[in-house]
Amino acid sequence: MARKKRRTHVKVDETTANNPNAQKIPKSFVFKSGHVGKSVEALVRDVRRVMEPHTAIRLKERKSNRLKDFVAIAGQFGITQFLIFTRTDNGTNFRLTRTPRGPTLCFKVLKYSLIRDVLASQINPLSFGSKFHTPPLLVLNNFDGEENHLKLMITMFQSMFPSINVNKIQLADARRVVLFNYNPDTKIIDFRHYSIGVKPIGITKSVRKIITSNVPDLHEYRDISEFVLRDGHISESEAESGVEATVTLAQDFVGKINKKSDQRAIKLIEIGPRMELQLVKIQSGLCDGEVLFHEFNKKTPAEIKSMERERQKKKQEAALRRKEQEKNVERKKAEREAHRLATSGRAISESKDEEIEDDDEDSKDEDNYNEDEDEDEDEEDDDDDDDDDEKDEEQHEQQQSSADEMDLDPKYLEN
Template identity: 50%
Template sequence: AKQNAEYEREDLKKAPHTFVIARGKVGNNVGQLVKDMRRVMEPFTASNLKVRKKNVLKDFVAVAGPLGVTHLVIFTKTDKGVNMKFSRLPRGPTLSFKVDSYALCKDVLSTLKRQQTYASQFQHSPLLVLNNLAREGMHFKLMSTMFQNMFPSINIHRLKLNTIKRCVLFTYDPDTNMVDFRHYNIKVVPIGMSRGVKKLLQSKVPNLKKYEDVSEYILGGGNLSESEAEPDGDQNEVDLPQQVAGRGNEASQKSAIRLTEIGPRLRLQLVKIEEGLCEGDVIFHQFVTKSAKEIEELKERREEKKMIKAQRKAEQDANIKKKEQLKEENKQRSLAGIKRKQKDNTAVNEENPEDSSDDDTKYYRQEVGEEPD
C-alpha cells in the first residue's frame, strides 16, 4: 500500500498541468467557456486562476516552472470571431485554432433529460480519445502529440477503472477540415437484466404502492417508458476486469458502457502552427503558402530583428552599469569629503581650545544673563 501511495504521488508530479486563460476583452460567454475548459482539465489545472489586465505572457511562463505547469490554453476574441491556442511551455510549439462554433456546459446539459453530473467526476483526469487524427501530414502529428501530452498517460497494469469517470474526444472531419471537441460522462451498467430488475438495483427505491406483488412490477418492465430504455449492443458491451462502482457491475461480468455529453462543445479549425511560444517560425499555415525564397527572407528579417534587439539590450545594460559606476564614484567622493571636513574641524578644535572655551562662555552669558561658574 505504501509503495502504491508513493507511485501515485510520483504520478501526480509527472502529470501534465495546464493553465486555461483568456487575453484581452472576450465577453461573458467566452469567459464562461474558459471556466468550462478549466473544469474539463481538472484536477491538473488552476480552477480559480485570476488573470489581471496587466498580466503578460511572460508572467505565466515565469510561474509555470516552479508550479510544474506544462501547457497553456489561451482564448482570445476579435471582430472576426473567437480564437483558441494550445501552447507547450516554456518554448512552444503553439497551435492556433479558429473556434467555428461552441456550446457551453449549461447549454449542453439543458438539452438532456437526465443529466449525469456529480462532484466526484472531476477528482480524476479524463480519458483521451483521438479519432481520425492518424493521417499523413506533419500538422496532424503535431496536433496528436499536443493533445496527448495535455492529459496524463495511462498505465494499464495499475489503472483503476473506478477512476475513469470522464472522456474527452477529438474527432477530425476531413470533409470540413474541422476538429470536433466533445466531453462525456462515462457510466457502466450491468446487462442481461430486464428493465424492472435494473430499476430495483438503483439506489433509489421505486414506488411499488400500485402493485400487490413485486413480480408484477418486474414483469411489467419496471414502469419505464420507451424513451428511458437505452439500447445496448456489441459496440458498447465489455467484460469487466475489475469491480466497478455501481450495483451489478461485478468483475468478469458483462456490462455496457454509456456516454452522456456534459459539455462544453467546440468545433475548431487549425489555422497555423508556430515554432515558439506564440511566436517564431510558422511551421504550418492553413491559408498562406510561401515559397522557399520568401521563407528565407522572413527568417533573415527575423534574425536581423533579434540582433538589433540584442544590441539594444547590450547598450542598455552598459548604460545602466555606467550610471551605477558614476553613482558609486560620487558616493565615495562625498564620503571622502565628509571625512576630510570632520578631520579639519577636529584639528581646528585641538589647535584653539581656548577660543572654543571663550565662545562657550560668551554664549552662556548671552542666553542666561549670568556669569558661568
C-alpha cells in the same frame, strides 16, 4: 449535534513529489485575453472543468495582465500548457501553447456549447462532482494523415493530459473521456467531453433501478410486480447490448454493484462543453515566432527564404541592442559606485572636522564648568566663616547672660 470537520485540502503524493525522476504531470492555465464577453468567459470556466484536477480552477485574470505575466509565474507552479481564448470581430479564437518556448496551435472556434446547454438537453441530467477528481482519458480519432501539422497536433493534444500506464491504472480512476475527432474532408476537429458509466446487462431498467437505488418510487403501483413487469419501458438505446459493448470488469468500479469479474455495458454520458475547431496556423514560439503552417496563406520558397532573412536580421539587431543595454547598465553601475565613494570620503572628512570642533567646545565647556565650581566653593567657604562668627557671638551672649544671672564674672566661665 457536534459539527463534523471536513478536510478541504488535497493530499499530496509524496512518492512523486519527492522523486526528481518521477513522471512530470502536465498542468495548465486556462484564461481569456482581452474583452471576450460573458459567453466566452463561461466557456473558459467549462474548459477549466475539463482540465481538472491539474489546472488553476480559480485563476483570476485582470485587464492589465499580459502574456508575460502568466509566463513569469508558470515556472513556479510547473505549468506546461496555456489554453488562451480571445475574441475579435471575426469570431472566437483558441490558442494551445506549450510553455515556455512553444510551439503554439491557433484555432478558430466555429461553434461551441456550454455545459449548461448540454445538460439542459438531457432528460435526466446527472451530477458529475466526484468525476473531476481524476484526469480524463484522451481519445484521438481519424488523425491518420502523414502531414507534419497533424503529427504536431497529436503531440500537443497528448501533452495536455497525463499518460496512462495500462498495467498500473486503477479502473476507478477512469471516470471521464475527452474526444478529439478530426474530419479530413472539412478539416474540422470536434471536441467532446463524456462521463464514463457502466450498467448491468441482461436485466430491464426497472430491475436495475431496484438494484442500484435504495428505495424506488412505487406510489403509482399497487404491487412491486407491476413496477418490474411493466411493458414498453425499455428504450432502443438501452436494449443495445452486443458483444462489443460488453466488458468484464478487471477491478472494482464505482458503485456498490460493480465488482470485479462482473459483466457490464459501457455507457457514455456527455458532460460538455462542445467545440468545433479549425486549425488556422502553427507558430514555432510562445504565441510568436516563425509560422510553421498556415491554412489560408501559402508562401513560395522564395518568400519563405526572405522572411527567414528578415527574422534573422531582427534577431541580430535585438542581440546588439541587448549588448548595448548591458554595457549601459555596467557603466551606470560604475558611475554610481564612484559617486558613492567620492561622497563617502567627503562625508568622512566633514565628520572628522565636526568631531574636532565638538571636542574644542567640550573642553571650553569643561573649563567654564570648573571655574564656576571654584567660585561656588569660595562662596561656600565665606558662608561657612560667617556662620562660625554668628555661632561664636551667640555663644558669647549666652555665657554673658548666664553670668549675669549667677552674678559671676564671665572670665570664670571661659576655659
